[in-house]
Structure formats: C-alpha cells, structure tokens
Amino acid sequence: MSTVMEKKINLKLVRNPNENNEPEAEKEVVYDTKGLNLWYGETHALKNINMEIKEKEVTAIIGPSGCGKSTYLKTLNRMVELVPIVKTSGQITYKGKNILDKSFRVEDLRTQVGMVFQKANPFPKSIYENIAYGPKIHGIKNKKILDEIVEKSLRGAFIWDELKDRLNDNAYGLSGGQQQRLCIARCLAVEPNVILMDEPTSALDPKSTLRIEELVQELKKDYAIVIVTHNMQQAARISDKTAFFLNGEIIEYDNTDHIFNNPTDERTGDYISGRFG
Amino acid sequence: MIKALIFLLFKEMEGGCRIMATSNKNRMSVSEMIEQQKKKRKFFNQLERLIPSLLLIIASISVLTTIGIVYTLFAESVAFFRNVPILDFFTGTILKPLSQNPEFGVLPLLNGTIISTVIAMLVAGPIGMMSAIYLSEYAPDNVRRVLKPLLEILAGVPTIVYGFFAFTFVTPLLRMIFPSIEATNILSPGIIMGVMIIPMIASLSEDAMSSVPNSIREGALALGSTKLETTFKVVIPAALSGIIASFVLGISRAIGETMIVAIASGSSKNFTFDITQSMQTMTAYIVEVAGGEAAAGTTIYYSLYAVAFTLFVFTLIMNLLAKYISRKFREEY
Numbered sequence: 001m002s003t004v005m006e007k008k009i010n011l012k013l014v015r016n017p018n019e020n021n022e023p024e025a026e027k028e029v030v031y032d033t034k035g036l037n038l039w040y041g042e043t044h045a046l047k048n049i050n051m052e053i054k055e056k057e058v059t060a061i062i063g064p065s066g067c068g069k070s071t072y073l074k075t076l077n078r079m080v081e082l083v084p085i086v087k088t089s090g091q092i093t094y095k096g097k098n099i100l101d102k103s104f105r106v107e108d109l110r111t112q113v114g115m116v117f118q119k120a121n122p123f124p125k126s127i128y129e130n131i132a133y134g135p136k137i138h139g140i141k142n143k144k145i146l147d148e149i150v151e152k153s154l155r156g157a158f159i160w161d162e163l164k165d166r167l168n169d170n171a172y173g174l175s176g177g178q179q180q181r182l183c184i185a186r187c188l189a190v191e192p193n194v195i196l197m198d199e200p201t202s203a204l205d206p207k208s209t210l211r212i213e214e215l216v217q218e219l220k221k222d223y224a225i226v227i228v229t230h231n232m233q234q235a236a237r238i239s240d241k242t243a244f245f246l247n248g249e250i251i252e253y254d255n256t257d258h259i260f261n262n263p264t265d266e267r268t269g270d271y272i273s274g275r276f277g
Numbered sequence: 278m279i280k281a282l283i284f285l286l287f288k289e290m291e292g293g294c295r296i297m298a299t300s301n302k303n304r305m306s307v308s309e310m311i312e313q314q315k316k317k318r319k320f321f322n323q324l325e326r327l328i329p330s331l332l333l334i335i336a337s338i339s340v341l342t343t344i345g346i347v348y349t350l351f352a353e354s355v356a357f358f359r360n361v362p363i364l365d366f367f368t369g370t371i372l373k374p375l376s377q378n379p380e381f382g383v384l385p386l387l388n389g390t391i392i393s394t395v396i397a398m399l400v401a402g403p404i405g406m407m408s409a410i411y412l413s414e415y416a417p418d419n420v421r422r423v424l425k426p427l428l429e430i431l432a433g434v435p436t437i438v439y440g441f442f443a444f445t446f447v448t449p450l451l452r453m454i455f456p457s458i459e460a461t462n463i464l465s466p467g468i469i470m471g472v473m474i475i476p477m478i479a480s481l482s483e484d485a486m487s488s489v490p491n492s493i494r495e496g497a498l499a500l501g502s503t504k505l506e507t508t509f510k511v512v513i514p515a516a517l518s519g520i521i522a523s524f525v526l527g528i529s530r531a532i533g534e535t536m537i538v539a540i541a542s543g544s545s546k547n548f549t550f551d552i553t554q555s556m557q558t559m560t561a562y563i564v565e566v567a568g569g570e571a572a573a574g575t576t577i578y579y580s581l582y583a584v585a586f587t588l589f590v591f592t593l594i595m596n597l598l599a600k601y602i603s604r605k606f607r608e609e610y
Contacts, residue, residue: 079499084417111501121492124515134500137510183496190500 060239114187177208353582400471405478440540461543485519
C-alpha cells in the first residue's frame with residue numbers, strides 16, 4: 001500500500017527477534033492516513049503522508065521547525081482549518097470514516113479527539129468551570145454528574161490533590177505546569193479516544209515536564225496519544241513509535257527504540273545526533 | 278510653553294549627540310565630551326527637576342474643573358431647594374415652571390430620560406452586540422477592514438442631524454404603524470438615539486472580544502464546541518467587562534443626549550408611560566429653560582441647576598454601578 005509500510009515490514013525482518021513488540025497485533029488502528037497532502041495557499045506543507053496511529057500507544061512526531069509536524073497534528077482534528085487558505089487531498093480514516101470528508105461533522109471529531117496545546121490555554125473561568133465546560137456543551141447539566149466528572153478528570157490528570165480545595169479559584173492563578181495539567185484534565189472530561197499534544201511541555205520547567213511525561217505514560221493505558229515534540233530525549237523517553245518529519249515528508253516512522261538506536265535513513269540519524277535541526 | 282521647553286530640551290540633547298559624532302577625529306575622549314556637555318546642560322537639568330510638578334499642575338486642571346462644576350451645581354441647587362422643598366421636587370409628578378403657580382416636580386423629566394434611554398438601549402444593545410459578534414468572530418478579515426470604519430462613521434454624524442432625521446423621517450414612518458402617534462413623541466428619538474449608539478457598542482464590544490486570545494477560542498473548539506458555543510460561552514464571558522463598559526458608555530450617552538430629544542420629542546412635561554406621546558428629558562428641559570428668558574435669581578433659573586445636579590448624580594450612580602458589575606463579572610486572561 002505505501003512505501004513506509006513496506007519499509008517497516010522489511011525492517012522487522014532484519015530486527016532482533018527477541019525484541020519485545022508482540023502486543024502490536026492486538027492494537028486497533030485509530031487513525032489511518034493515506035496519501036495526505038496539504039497546502040497553505042501555494043506552500044506545500046505536507047507531502048504524501050502515510051501513517052497509522054494505534055490505540056494505547058504514544059506516537060511521537062519529531063522534526064525541525066517548519067517540517068509540518070504541528071500541521072499534521074492539527075489535521076488530525078481538523079483544527080488546521082482555522083487557517084482559511086488550507087487545502088487538503090488524500091484521506092485520514094478515523095475509526096473507518098474519512099474525517100477530511102466535508103460532510104464529517106468536525107465537532108463530533110473534536111469531541112472524540114482531545115487536544116493539548118503548546119501554551120496552556122485554560123478558559124478565564126474557575127477551575128471547576130474549566131473542566132465542566134466540555135461536558136456542559138455536550139448537554140450534561142446534572143450538577144451531581146458534573147461534580148463527579150470534575151473529580152474524575154482532575155484525578156486522571158493527577159492534579160486533584162493539589163486543586164480539590166480551590167475548585168472555585170480562577171484557573172489563571174495556577175502555575176504554568178498546573179495550568180497545562182488542568183488543560184489535560186479538561187480534555188479528559190469529555191472522555192475522548194485520542195489525545196493530541198502539540199509540544200505540551202515546551203513552555204514548562206523540568207519538574208513540570210517530568211510530571212506531564214509521567215501523566216502521558218499513565219494516560220496511554222486508555223488513550224491513543226500523539227505528541228509533537230522538539231525535545232528528542234522526550235520522544236525517546238515516552239513514546240512507543242516515532243515519526244521523523246522533514247520538509248513536509250515522513251522520512252522514517254518506526255518503533256522508537258529503532259529510530260533512536262538504529263535509524264534506517266541517514267537524515268534521521270543526523271537529526272537525532274544533533275547534526276542539524 | 279511647556280511643550281516648547283520640552284522640545285528645546287530634546288533639541289539640545291540631539292545637538293549634543295551630533296557634536297560627539299563629528300568631533301570624533303579630534304580624539305577627545307567621550308568622558309571629556311560628556312563633562313563639557315554637562316556644564317552646558319545645567320539649565321535643562323534644573324528644568325528636569327521641575328517637570329513632575331509642572332505635569333502635576335496640568336493633570337490637576339481636569340480634576341479642579343470637575344470639582345468646580347460639582348461645587349457650582351451643588352451650591353445653586355441648595356439655593357433652589359430653599360424655595361422648593363426637596364421632597365416635592367423628587368416626588369412631584371407635575372412640572373409647570375412657567376405657570377402662575379409654578380410646580381417643580383422632576384419626575385416627568387426623570388421618566389422621559391429613563392424611557393428614552395431604555396428605548397435607545399433596546400435598539401442599540403442587541404444590534405450593537407450582534408454586529409460586534411459578527412465583526413469579531415465571523416467576518417473575514419477584508420470584510421471587517423471595510424465594515425468597522427464604516428460603522429464608526431455613523432458615530433461621527435452630528436446629533437442635530439439625527440434629531441432632524443427622527444423628526445422628519447422616523448416619526449412619519451412610525452405613524453404608519455401607530456396612527457395615533459403625536460408629531461413629537463419619545464419613541465422616535467429613542468429609536469434614533471439607539472441607532473446613534475450602535476456603533477459605539479459594536480466598536481467597543483468588538484475591541485473587547487477580539488482582544489480575547491485566540492488560544493482560548495482554540496481550546497474551546499478543540500473540545501468540540503461549535504463556533505456559536507465558543508462565542509457565547511467562552512469569548513463573550515471573557516470579554517464581559519469590556520462589553521459592559523460599552524453598554525454603560527452607551528447608556529450614559531443616551532442619558533446625556535440632548536439635541537435628538539429636544540427636536541423630536543417636543544417639550545410637553547407629561548408624566549406618562551405612553552411612548553407615543555411627547556415627553557421631555559432632563560437635558561431637553563435644560564435646553565428649553567436656558568434658551569428661554571430665565572432671569573438669574575428666579576426659581577426657574579435655579580431649577581436648571583437642580584435638574585443638572587440630578588442628571589449628574591444619575592450618571593454617577595450609573596458609572597459606579599457599571600464599575601461594580603464589571604469587576605464582579607471580570608474574567609481575567
């Protein structure tokens with residue numbers, strides 16, 4: 001079907017058979033991208049992207065600035081359409097349906113696919129209202145159920161103990177790391193299937209970064225996570241699969257340990273060893 | 278004068294810089310040159326020290342003027358209340374300043390002001406708000422760039438033109454709907470005041486809404502909100518203090534508006550809630566009396582100040598209320 005897939009199969013034959021990758025067969029494919037091209041006006045930002053994203057895995061996307069990794073991430077929940085001059089071709093199948101089809105209701109997609117942004121963007125409301133916002137717009141009005149959702153989501157983001165006594169405080173009073181975890185909790189409140197993270201730790205200190213990374217490890221038990229990161233060590237630490245983007249193309253997409261220890265493409269190796277980017 | 282001095286000061290500094298640049302060849306050290314300049318600039322250094330006091334004096338002008346106005350209003354109102362009991366003034370529903378047995382009840386005027394303001398805000402509030410939502414959230418960039426300045430031109434139309442328009446165009450139009458409407462009535466100037474206030478509310482609310490960071494909108498959209506939900510549940514609450522401020526400015530403008538009501542609502546001092554009838558507002562009363570032959574020292578002359586003082590208190594309360602509301606609902610970002 002695609003060159004990337006062929007490459008992957010070939011690689012698997014070469015690789016050490018003792019390597020632990022047996023659960024792969026059971027995991028369901030959440031996103032299947034086929035021949036995706038994307039243009040910002042005249043700029044060809046994504047070129048023939050083919051990529052499968054599976055559930056209960058962390059997929060990292062790395063690459064130098066301007067390589068299209070954030071664009072690809074935003075295509076997965078069609079947030080990229082906020083730029084009016086965007087054009088796409090090809091297809092992205094989410095659970096069997098092509099999300100790029102204009103008849104696909106974008107709100108339904110975004111309800112099932114949460115997103116965490118580079119800069120924490122809580123609403124200028126109370127902590128409680130931040131979490132309850134998602135369930136509320138989807139019609140959940142019962143105060144008791146909302147209370148439960150808020151607690152569950154905050155617990156899910158491991159921030160309940162810190163915030164349980166100040167649920168009515170404005171979210172803007174929190175530290176940067178807390179705000180980011182609050183945004184993750186806000187995302188969990190609508191119980192999505194996938195969480196997209198666009199450099200979620202790039203504005204955070206090392207301690208907050210560590211907490212978010214631990215959180216990602218916990219979350220992957222239930223969610224498919226796609227994370228764009230500038231930080232290669234972070235990709236190596238937390239992801240199961242890594243895709244290396246360069247100039248709008250996928251250069252290499254494989255298991256993370258393979259990408260980092262034994263990259264097939266010379267450019268991947270150069271980027272990972274810090275020779276460019 | 279002050280401006281000239283400051284200008285001179287900068288000119289001198291500039292000159293100093295130029296000397297430094299050109300005398301480079303003479304190999305005079307920079308610190309020597311600075312030393313030289315220092316002597317020359319002694320006068321300006323003295324001036325520099327005086328500047329805060331000068332600026333303070335200038336800044337006090339508006340404050341002192343306000344105090345002066347309030348004092349005059351208050352003092353003359355006290356003179357008025359020596360002739361007319363304060364309770365009669367505020368509870369009286371009959372205003373006959375020119376009659377043989379004059380009566381000075383302010384309620385007809387208060388009523389006229391409030392009714393015309395309410396009509397104006399019923400027109401300006403929804404239309405201004407919807408325009409702001411369209412401009413800030415929905416309009417493509419090029420549409421906004423054309424539409425917003427056009428809207429603001431409306432704010433530049435002189436109010437006398439609006440008044441004339443209300444009298445000669447809107448009232449006859451209203452007559453088709455309400456055949457019994459009087460030639461001068463409160464409805465038509467109320468509507469036109471609303472039209473006048475639309476650009477103010479639209480423009481200020483649009484500013485407040487478009488200064489809400491985009492990242493917040495994206496956060497809401499990424500949770501699966503529609504554009505309308507994002508606008509009403511996230512953007513408007515975040516911009517609420519600015520929006521309330523625009524409404525209050527609109528209300529203050531309506532309360533203080535004079536020309537439109539003076540022309541199109543006539544001068545009947547009716548105490549009525551029938552909007553098809555002529556009413557007088559506080560401002561229109563002041564115009565009428567000040568324009569007539571109110572001899573200084575007469576009760577009717579002092580009544581001007583009493584009405585003006587009421588007007589002032591009225592707007593003051595409005596502003597304080599608005600400040601309180603906007604602080605209470607503020608969502609900081």
